[in-house]
Amino acid sequence: MTAVRTHTHAQAVDAAIDLFSRQGYEQTTVEEIADAAQVSRATFFRRFRSKEDVVFADHELLLEEVVVMLAATRPEARDSVEAGTRETVWDPAVDPYLEVCRAARLVFDHHVGQRETSLARHRLLQEVPALRDRELVTTHRYERAFTAYLRDTLPPDRSTTTMSIAFAASVVAVHNAVLRRWLRNPHLDLRPDLEEAFAELRRAAWAPGAEGGTPPASTGTSDQAGEGSTRRVVVAVLDADADADDVARAVRDVLA
Structure with a gap:
């Protein structure tokens, strides 16, 4: 993919998939994804509306x-x-x-x-x-x-x-x-x-x-x-x- 897949975007997606794989989809919270991706909760929701969207x-x-x-x-x-x-x-x-x-x-x-x-x-x-x-x-x-x-x-x-x-x-x-x-x-x-x-x-x-x-x-x-x-x-x-x-x-x- 081109540079449109920014560093922040890639971090959030990769962190979410990793957490879902290790902890389970339902057990993983947005806060945990944001922490793992090193972004704020507000930043996460500006880019993705939900856990499903980040997948x-x-x-x-x-x-x-x-x-x-x-x-x-x-x-x-x-x-x-x-x-x-x-x-x-x-x-x-x-x-x-x-x-x-x-x-x-x-x-x-x-x-x-x-x-x-x-x-x-x-x-x-x-x-x-x-x-x-x-x-x-x-x-x-x-x-x-x-x-x-x-x-x-x-x-x-x-x-x-x-x-x-x-x-x-x-x-x-x-x-x-x-x-x-x-x-x-x-x-x-x-x-x-x-x-x-x-x-x-x-x-x-x-x-x-x-x-x-x-x-x-x-x-x-x-x-x-x-x-x-x-x-x-x-x-x-x-x-x-x-x-x-x-x-x-x-x-x-x-x-x-």
């Missing part, structure tokens, strides 16, 4: 960073002098699907980079049901951010709400599946697996007959949408413990 504080920063990262490749809106109207200009070199995968990779790299905190947070989530519920809410926020970006960034002839939702959900599902594997086996380097799974999702999205259409020239793919290709709703049903390969394979099989 997911990094995600708040990550979401902000993801939104900023994606915004940099959104199409530009500019005034048309001749027509006297405002038009949207798409960059043909931008692959919106690739940009979403890059944003998800940012989240994955943060977890891996904060190894001990990530592992401790994962154990904590297994022990506290309320925190698992909050994690689901956070996951949906990433999906909404990805979906909104795709709807705004894919050119009109390629953009549909259905495809945007499906691709965003698939990317988040693949990311979470690979992340869970890493959390169970933190000695493994699973980034190549994540990259391959994302690449497979992009190939499926740009495949002939898929709603995505033809990829930008910069993506390096040669898939072309055939004449008379039809648009369709894509639904893939998987078990809750499906891994990245299962998700990618299911989407590919349906699109095929």
